[in-house]
Amino acid sequence: MMASQNRISWWRTEIGDAEIDRVTRSIREEKISQGAVTLEFEARLAEFLGVKHVAACTSGSTALLMALMAAGIGPGDEVIVPNRTWIATAHAVVLTGAKVVLADDDPIDKTVFVEEVRKKINKRTKALLPVHLGGRSADMETLTQIAQSHRLLIIEDSAQGFASRNQMGLLGTQSLVGCFSLSLAKLISTGQGGFVVTNHAETYEKLMCMRNHGVQDPVQVQYSRMGFNFRFNDVLASMGIVQLEGIARRIEHVKNIYHTYQKGLSDVRGLQFVPVNLAGGEIPLYAEILVEDRPSFEKHLSSNGIQIRPYYPSLNLAPHLADSSEFPHSSKYGKCGAFLPCGPSQPLANVERVIQVIQQMKWN
Numbered sequence: 001m002m003a004s005q006n007r008i009s010w011w012r013t014e015i016g017d018a019e020i021d022r023v024t025r026s027i028r029e030e031k032i033s034q035g036a037v038t039l040e041f042e043a044r045l046a047e048f049l050g051v052k053h054v055a056a057c058t059s060g061s062t063a064l065l066m067a068l069m070a071a072g073i074g075p076g077d078e079v080i081v082p083n084r085t086w087i088a089t090a091h092a093v094v095l096t097g098a099k100v101v102l103a104d105d106d107p108i109d110k111t112v113f114v115e116e117v118r119k120k121i122n123k124r125t126k127a128l129l130p131v132h133l134g135g136r137s138a139d140m141e142t143l144t145q146i147a148q149s150h151r152l153l154i155i156e157d158s159a160q161g162f163a164s165r166n167q168m169g170l171l172g173t174q175s176l177v178g179c180f181s182l183s184l185a186k187l188i189s190t191g192q193g194g195f196v197v198t199n200h201a202e203t204y205e206k207l208m209c210m211r212n213h214g215v216q217d218p219v220q221v222q223y224s225r226m227g228f229n230f231r232f233n234d235v236l237a238s239m240g241i242v243q244l245e246g247i248a249r250r251i252e253h254v255k256n257i258y259h260t261y262q263k264g265l266s267d268v269r270g271l272q273f274v275p276v277n278l279a280g281g282e283i284p285l286y287a288e289i290l291v292e293d294r295p296s297f298e299k300h301l302s303s304n305g306i307q308i309r310p311y312y313p314s315l316n317l318a319p320h321l322a323d324s325s326e327f328p329h330s331s332k333y334g335k336c337g338a339f340l341p342c343g344p345s346q347p348l349a350n351v352e353r354v355i356q357v358i359q360q361m362k363w364n
């Protein structure tokens, strides 16, 4: 079959000559470690997001760990995490020594997470870690009120929320610290990488110091606090600068993909398109569906050379995060959710082909 040759992959990032030229220039100039280009990238991100401080680091997972460490989260503390996220969100909490408390959630009904959070707060709760999944905002307004009345911190996992907005502004900028990722399946990518944003000067100083083993000045070394090597590098920062310059085109393309699917799949039986609030400023990073019989669906597409990505399993299924609570909402997504082929350079012709193959599917 031609399938393997014509294979449509679930995600296509966008890298062009401008990235290659800029990376080459950095290497020629021997800017390969964390230095001037990283500073420039951080400044541009700060400007784009309208925040005071940005600290680049090795990954979105690292960004979460740094944010939690800077917030003083540690053994004896509890952090509330949605049950439906990429597991990095929870692992960062585990690494600090704090306890992950899972809360059920639903992307269409944002009140589910909020109500679960209210139920799970206790004396040990120190922070809430809402996740802006697939560019969709968590209910930040209500979560902020809850946090204020219980004296809790909020740290946003905005790895999938870059450039998305809610009524209060850009996601990831509405709490003590916002965490972003630059890994492959994100709106802008450097292959690996991440960054932390904050408007709080003291937190920023902690982050900067922590990124370099708790040492402020790498020449006149004085040990001040616990840290690690969380540093970013100028080669990838070069790529990041170019990716950020192309953000408007990327946003437009992912919106076109979203509209095409929404229209093409509106009356397919057994399949539900998971919406994004475009009018409210959310950016549809992915094309997400719920499909009753996911194994048959995946098999049908795969035999037509189309790859889908099943949703990540709910976190309560991880042996080290096990929780005896019920998670009816998130479980449904873990079982029936999938990402259809999408991404900043996924050709619209591929999207049309996917729709056609889905429409041809015979459910029995």
Ligand SMILES: *Cc1c(COP(=O)(O)O)cnc(C)c1O
Pocket: 059, 060, 061, 062, 085, 086, 088, 089, 131, 133, 157, 159, 160, 180, 181, 182, 183, 192, 193, 194
């Ligand atoms: C990608 C992602 C992360 C982790 O980012 P990495 O750069 O891959 O470490 C964390 N949370 C969410 C929701 C993500 O999508």
